[in-house]
Amino acid sequence: MLQTNLGHIESKEQLKELIKNNEKVAVCCGRMGPMCIPVYDIFEILQGNYPDIQFRDTDFDISAAAMIKGLPECRKFWGLPYTIYYRNGKVVKATPSIQTAKEVKSVINEVFT
Amino acid sequence: MSENRQKFDVIIIGAGPAGLAAAIYTARAALSTLVIDESSAGGQVKITHQVANYPGFVESIAGHQLASNMRKQAEKYGTRFKLAADIISLHLSDQEKWVELDDEGKFTTEFVIIATGSSPRLLNIPGEKDYKGSGVSYCATCDGEFYKDKDIFVIGGGNSAMEESLLLLQFVKSITVIHQFDELQAEKITADKVTANPKVNILWSHEPRTFYKKENKMVVEAENLKTNKRIRLERDGIFIFVGLVPNSTFLKNTPIQLTKYGYIITGPQMETNIKGVYAAGDIRDKSHRQITIAVGDGTIATLEVIKHKLN
Numbered sequence: 001m002l003q004t005n006l007g008h009i010e011s012k013e014q015l016k017e018l019i020k021n022n023e024k025v026a027v028c029c030g031r032m033g034p035m036c037i038p039v040y041d042i043f044e045i046l047q048g049n050y051p052d053i054q055f056r057d058t059d060f061d062i063s064a065a066a067m068i069k070g071l072p073e074c075r076k077f078w079g080l081p082y083t084i085y086y087r088n089g090k091v092v093k094a095t096p097s098i099q100t101a102k103e104v105k106s107v108i109n110e111v112f113t
Numbered sequence: 114m115s116e117n118r119q120k121f122d123v124i125i126i127g128a129g130p131a132g133l134a135a136a137i138y139t140a141r142a143a144l145s146t147l148v149i150d151e152s153s154a155g156g157q158v159k160i161t162h163q164v165a166n167y168p169g170f171v172e173s174i175a176g177h178q179l180a181s182n183m184r185k186q187a188e189k190y191g192t193r194f195k196l197a198a199d200i201i202s203l204h205l206s207d208q209e210k211w212v213e214l215d216d217e218g219k220f221t222t223e224f225v226i227i228a229t230g231s232s233p234r235l236l237n238i239p240g241e242k243d244y245k246g247s248g249v250s251y252c253a254t255c256d257g258e259f260y261k262d263k264d265i266f267v268i269g270g271g272n273s274a275m276e277e278s279l280l281l282l283q284f285v286k287s288i289t290v291i292h293q294f295d296e297l298q299a300e301k302i303t304a305d306k307v308t309a310n311p312k313v314n315i316l317w318s319h320e321p322r323t324f325y326k327k328e329n330k331m332v333v334e335a336e337n338l339k340t341n342k343r344i345r346l347e348r349d350g351i352f353i354f355v356g357l358v359p360n361s362t363f364l365k366n367t368p369i370q371l372t373k374y375g376y377i378i379t380g381p382q383m384e385t386n387i388k389g390v391y392a393a394g395d396i397r398d399k400s401h402r403q404i405t406i407a408v409g410d411g412t413i414a415t416l417e418v419i420k421h422k423l424n
Contacts, residue, residue, distance in 0.1 A: 003177075003178075030255075031255070032175070032177065033162075033252065033254055033255040034160035034161070034162065034176075034252050034254070034255060035160075035251065035252045035255040035256070036255065037159055037160060037177045038152060038153060038159065038160060041152070041153030041154075041155070041159065042152065042153055042197055044153070045153060045196045045197040046197060049197075076247045077246055077247055078246065078247055078248065078250070078256060078259040078260070078350060079245065079246030079247065079249075079250050079252075079255070079256045079259070080246075080252075080255045080256060095246070096245070096246025096247055097245045097246030097250070097251075097256075098251070098252075100151070100152065101151060101152050101153075101196075101197035102151070102199065104197075105197070
């Protein structure tokens with residue numbers, strides 16, 4: 001399990017439920033590595049600022065992550081973490097690799113406002 | 114401009130080890146302390162896999178854990194944080210200084226400690242940003258396995274480039290190192306291990322000028338720095354490790370004296386050329402950059418602030 005203060009997604013069912021029951025969902029899928037940790041941290045900070053968005057993480061190496069790895073948007077991703085933004089159950093944006101707070105906020109403004 | 118103003122005894126810009134050490138001291142001295150960072154707390158430490166040379170830890174500690182502990186320690190004594198924050202203006206010249214944050218208003222103080230550290234250098238060439246995470250990477254431990262049995266480029270010849278190359282060699286079929294000089298700058302022991310590996314070849318005196326994708330391959334157009342001739346080479350991916358740059362662009366329009374490389378010039382007590390403004394950690398112009406040194410810098414800067422505050 002990832003050592004973060006975010007809610008963790010631990011099964012495919014949990015992810016399905018989350019995106020079904022919430023309009024705005026952001027999921028960071030990675031490991032406890034140098035490119036992923038900054039994105040989890042930024043999610044932790046931003047979840048206080050955007051209460052209408054569900055911020056979660058999921059371990060890249062568990063079966064729940066297969067739902068993310070298998071997305072067409074992620075087919076060409078070769079860099080952790082994979083960060084997926086869902087709106088009304090659909091993927092509206094996906095980014096690979098490390099992102100700055102500015103980049104994450106810019107995506108949020110683009111797809112969720 | 115927002116009318117929202119809050120006054121603090123000390124504002125620390127940067128939440129890496131220098132900034133957090135400073136915050137622990139100021140907060141413990143009962144000075145109201147605000148720490149601002151454009152990212153999360155921890156600086157370079159949070160992206161360090163394991164830290165084995167920080168005193169007090171017999172076993173090595175994960176960098177993100179050490180960073181988290183430092184932040185919690187600062188918070189415990191009352192430090193306030195504004196993280197993932199964008200500084201939109203900064204005034205340092207007068208006795209009353211202020212920092213303005215996007216959506217957060219202005220924060221005023223008499224004392225500022227700048228501890229913004231450094232970040233991995235980007236090449237800033239066409240294609241680099243476009244293919245980040247889909248052909249261009251900055252971390253062997255994170256992305257090496259995506260390149261199992263593939264041919265890759267490593268850009269750079271310093272310690273990080275060679276250490277990361279050793280990790281990548283566990284996965285890849287071959288590495289072509291592209292380096293701007295005629296010799297590697299890395300420590301000899303590490304450089305020798307890389308160059309002795311038959312899977313490695315080195316393109317000396319070349320610098321990448323552009324990256325692009327051709328079907329599934331990444332193409333590097335590199336310039337020979339001696340002849341100015343350009344060549345194009347194809348591989349499966351590109352790993353970039355070209356050192357660090359100081360996070361000082363936000364100081365560009367301030368009177369703070371910087372070196373030509375962008376580091377802040379300080380005196381022995383971490384004082385800058387502006388009264389009441391101190392600098393600590395990797396942002397300072399100095400010869401060695403270590404977590405322990407950053408912590409020491411932050412402590413010295415803080416003790417000076419406390420001394421002036423009490424007078």
